[in-house]
Amino acid sequence: DTVILSKMLFPLLINFFMAVICYIITVRLIPRLKEKFIKANLFGIDFSKTTSDKVPESLGVVTGCTFLITMFLFIPVPFGNNLLEKGTFPQDEFVKFIAALLSICCMLLLGFADDVLDVPWRHKLLLPTVASLPLLMVYYVSFNTTTIIVPKPLRDILGTSVDIGLIYYVYMGMLAVFCTNAINILAGVNGLEVGQSVVIGISIIIFNLIELSGNLWKAHQFSLYFMMPYIAASLALLKHNWYPSSVFVGDTFCYFSGMTFAVVGILGHFSKTTLLFFIPQIFNFLYSAPQLFKLIPCPRHRLPKFNSKIDKIGCSTTIFKYSELNTLGKLVFKLFKSFRLIQWEEKGDVIVTNNFTLINLVLIYFGPLHEAKLASFLICIQIVCSVVAFIIRYPFAWVFYDV
Numbered sequence: 001d002t003v004i005l006s007k008m009l010f011p012l013l014i015n016f017f018m019a020v021i022c023y024i025i026t027v028r029l030i031p032r033l034k035e036k037f038i039k040a041n042l043f044g045i046d047f048s049k050t051t052s053d054k055v056p057e058s059l060g061v062v063t064g065c066t067f068l069i070t071m072f073l074f075i076p077v078p079f080g081n082n083l084l085e086k087g088t089f090p091q092d093e094f095v096k097f098i099a100a101l102l103s104i105c106c107m108l109l110l111g112f113a114d115d116v117l118d119v120p121w122r123h124k125l126l127l128p129t130v131a132s133l134p135l136l137m138v139y140y141v142s143f144n145t146t147t148i149i150v151p152k153p154l155r156d157i158l159g160t161s162v163d164i165g166l167i168y169y170v171y172m173g174m175l176a177v178f179c180t181n182a183i184n185i186l187a188g189v190n191g192l193e194v195g196q197s198v199v200i201g202i203s204i205i206i207f208n209l210i211e212l213s214g215n216l217w218k219a220h221q222f223s224l225y226f227m228m229p230y231i232a233a234s235l236a237l238l239k240h241n242w243y244p245s246s247v248f249v250g251d252t253f254c255y256f257s258g259m260t261f262a263v264v265g266i267l268g269h270f271s272k273t274t275l276l277f278f279i280p281q282i283f284n285f286l287y288s289a290p291q292l293f294k295l296i297p298c299p300r301h302r303l304p305k306f307n308s309k310i311d312k313i314g315c316s317t318t319i320f321k322y323s324e325l326n327t328l329g330k331l332v333f334k335l336f337k338s339f340r341l342i343q344w345e346e347k348g349d350v351i352v353t354n355n356f357t358l359i360n361l362v363l364i365y366f367g368p369l370h371e372a373k374l375a376s377f378l379i380c381i382q383i384v385c386s387v388v389a390f391i392i393r394y395p396f397a398w399v400f401y402d403v
């Protein structure tokens with residue numbers, strides 16, 4: 001028992017200390033590299049400030065790199081003992097580790113390419129799919145379990161478990177696409193992209209720590225190896241990205257984060273629980289869908305609108321002619337209107353509504369708000385949703401499953 005305990009805790013302890021060092025290095029590195037990013041034409045203008053200074057963008061690539069370096073240096077810790085004793089090397093676990101890093105690394109590269117080259121939207125969907133292929137391959141080789149346990153109420157029809165085969169792989173690929181893009185479209189307020197990612201990351205860590213005492217502890221230990229340095233590197237970025245932002249995170253960071261969550265969820269066998277921590281993102285995605293799929297016109301930027309007179313942020317709008325919407329568009333508009341999900345103004349045929357994002361929805365009911373307050377508010381929503389996720393995962397799960 002003590003052997004298992006030390007095998008479980010010792011690498012985690014080392015990982016934790018390496019994460020702390022990772023934080024210290026990243027937090028110092030970011031301000032030093034700022035000028036270089038501006039010189040390389042990687043900058044953005046903060047739409048919610050009165051000044052139009054250049055703010056270095058895509059600093060997520062620094063976070064990603066310090067994370068990867070920490071992970072590379074960490075590899076000998078869990079696998080070192082086996083290197084000395086010949087013939088005991090756990091090839092399959094090592095492959096999992098390397099494939100996970102490969103997928104994350106791949107996504108970091110593709111995210112950075114997106115920041116530099118501005119990839120069109122449909123390609124943004126393709127990138128994470130491609131980056132998740134190595135992962136799915138490893139999943140195929142090492143687990144290849146595609147059976148899902150059927151919830152109790154449906155067992156009379158479907159039996160206790162069903163093998164959904166290929167669909168399971170499609171689902172995992174889509175998980176990667178969802179996680180990466182969902183964070184990217186809940187954005188536009190200083191500190192929000194990193195803030196929400198940190199909350200999701202910490203929720204996953206808490207979940208892993210709870211599950212560490214169960215018999216699947218290895219999967220959760222594996223997840224913790226990734227999540228602790230991830231949180232460390234992200235907190236360092238948050239420090240510089242919080243209001244007033246001195247750096248922007250770029251799509252690089254959103255993709256890197258989303259992929260890291262997808263990777264630990266898939267290889268740690270808790271992808272459904274991972275999704276539970278994405279409640280605000282799922283809502284924001286569904287709410288955004290009419291604009292994402294062009295039923296309602298979608299401007300290039302949907303981030304909320306800054307009012308310099310009162311130094312507060314209000315919702316941003318989109319303008320269109322009702323008669324130019326297609327049937328589905330008209331239906332969505334009516335539906336959102338009747339559920340008070342939007343604020344709208346009609347002048348004859350011309351309609352002005354808020355852009356369909358969770359941020360704007362919050363602003364309709366509670367706005368206008370100061371930028372830092374808005375970011376804190378949205379992060380609080382994320383935290384509350386994580387609490388709800390834990391309630392669904394633990395006390396409620398017995399309603400649907402035998403746990």
Ligand code: UD1
Nearest residue numbers: 044045046047048184185187188189190251300301302303
């Ligand atoms: C996504 C959103 C877009 C939103 C943008 C803001 C969708 C489909 N896309 O696009 O609506 O406007 O993110 O991040 O929902 N910026 C700020 N303050 C911030 C963060 C960003 O002003 O706190 C501005 C900066 O000019 C920055 C730019 O947003 O340069 C970054 O936008 P980018 O990440 O390229 O936009 P998308 O991810 O394509």
Ligand code: MG
Nearest residue numbers: 184187250251
């Ligand atoms: Mg973005």
